[in-house]
Amino acid sequence: MSLLNVESLRVSYRTRRGRLEALSNVSLSVGEGEVMGVVGESGSGKSTLGLTVIRLLPGNAVIESGSVRFNGVDFLRLPEEEVRKMRGRVISMVFQDPYASLNPVMKIGEHFAELFLEHGAASSEEEALREAGEILERMGVPRERLNDYPHQLSGGQRQRVAIGLALALKPRLVIADEITTALDALVEAQIVELLKEVKASYRTSMLFITHNMGLVAEIADRVTVMYAGEVVESGRVDEVIRDPMHPYTKALLSSVPRIGGPKDVKPIPGEPPDMHNPPPGCRFHPRCPFATGNCRVEEPVLKGIGDRYVACHLW
Numbered sequence: 001m002s003l004l005n006v007e008s009l010r011v012s013y014r015t016r017r018g019r020l021e022a023l024s025n026v027s028l029s030v031g032e033g034e035v036m037g038v039v040g041e042s043g044s045g046k047s048t049l050g051l052t053v054i055r056l057l058p059g060n061a062v063i064e065s066g067s068v069r070f071n072g073v074d075f076l077r078l079p080e081e082e083v084r085k086m087r088g089r090v091i092s093m094v095f096q097d098p099y100a101s102l103n104p105v106m107k108i109g110e111h112f113a114e115l116f117l118e119h120g121a122a123s124s125e126e127e128a129l130r131e132a133g134e135i136l137e138r139m140g141v142p143r144e145r146l147n148d149y150p151h152q153l154s155g156g157q158r159q160r161v162a163i164g165l166a167l168a169l170k171p172r173l174v175i176a177d178e179i180t181t182a183l184d185a186l187v188e189a190q191i192v193e194l195l196k197e198v199k200a201s202y203r204t205s206m207l208f209i210t211h212n213m214g215l216v217a218e219i220a221d222r223v224t225v226m227y228a229g230e231v232v233e234s235g236r237v238d239e240v241i242r243d244p245m246h247p248y249t250k251a252l253l254s255s256v257p258r259i260g261g262p263k264d265v266k267p268i269p270g271e272p273p274d275m276h277n278p279p280p281g282c283r284f285h286p287r288c289p290f291a292t293g294n295c296r297v298e299e300p301v302l303k304g305i306g307d308r309y310v311a312c313h314l315w
C-alpha cells in the first residue's frame, strides 16, 4: 500500500465571482521513499493539492468530496488537534517563499529549538541546537548561522534552512511547492543537488510541485501532470518524458529547455482557462492541435495503459 493515497478529490473555493472548482476528481498515490512530481502551469491546482494534503487550505476552500489517506488513515477526517501534532513530525511542507516557514524576528536556532521542544524531540535547548547545527551543515549552511536572523541569510540559504526545518523531525512525507522558483538558476541548481542528496539519505517521500518539467526529470520517480484542476497524465518520469501520451504533456515538455534536449523552446500557445468557467469536453481542447469534435463535448476519463494513465480521447 502507498504512503499517500489521494482519491477522487474535489476542492473548490468560494469567491466573489462564485464557486471555483480548483481540483476536479484528482487521484494520485505516493509510495514509501518515492518522489512524485506534480507538474502543470499556473492555476492548474498544484498548490491546492499540496495544501489539501497537509490540511492548510484557506478558509474559503471547501473539500467537496474524495479522500486523502495517509498511511491508511483517513487524513481529512482526523481532528485538527491530531493533524497539528503530525505537521512537522510526520508530514511537512516547504513553500516558494521561505518566509512562510521562518519568523523574521526569530533567530535560525530558535526555529529549530521551538520545533524540537514542541514535539518532544529534544530535552533541552542545548540538545536541540546541537542537533540543529548538524542539520544545517547537512543542508550546506554553516552552523554559525544558527545565531542569525533570517534576513541576514541569502535567499538560497533561507530556502536551505526551510528545507532543513521541514526535514528536522524526519517526516515520512514532505510537500515541496515551487521551492526553487524564486531562486536564480545557479542557486536553483544547488538546491536541486541538495534535494537529490536528501532523497538518497533521508528516504522521505516527497510531493514535488513545480511548473518545470526539467526539474521533475531531475528529481522525481513518477509524475502527475495536471491541467485546469484535473490529472491528464501520470506515470514513471522516464517513460512520460520519452513517450508523452497527452498533447498537454507534449507541449509542457517542448516548453522547457532540457540538458541534451532541443534548444528551441516552444511556449504553449494560448492561456489556461478561466477556472470559474472551464471549457466543456476536454479542458485542453481549445489549445490542443489534435482536438476533434468529440473533444469539444465529451470529457475524457483517466484510463490506465499498463502503469501509465492518460485522459485523452486520442487513446
Ligand SMILES: Nc1ncnc2c1ncn2[C@@H]1O[C@H](COP(=O)(O)OP(=O)(O)OP(=O)(O)O)[C@@H](O)[C@H]1O
Residues within 6 Å of the ligand: 013, 014, 015, 020, 022, 040, 041, 042, 043, 044, 045, 046, 047, 048, 049, 058, 060, 211, 275
Ligand atoms: N484562496 C483562493 N481563493 C480563491 N481562488 C483561489 C485561491 N487559491 C487558489 N485559487 C484558484 O484556484 C485555482 C488553482 O490555484 P492553485 O494555486 O492551486 O494552482 P497552482 O497550479 O498551484 O498555480 P500557481 O503555481 O500559480 O500557484 C486557480 O484558478 C486559482 O486562481
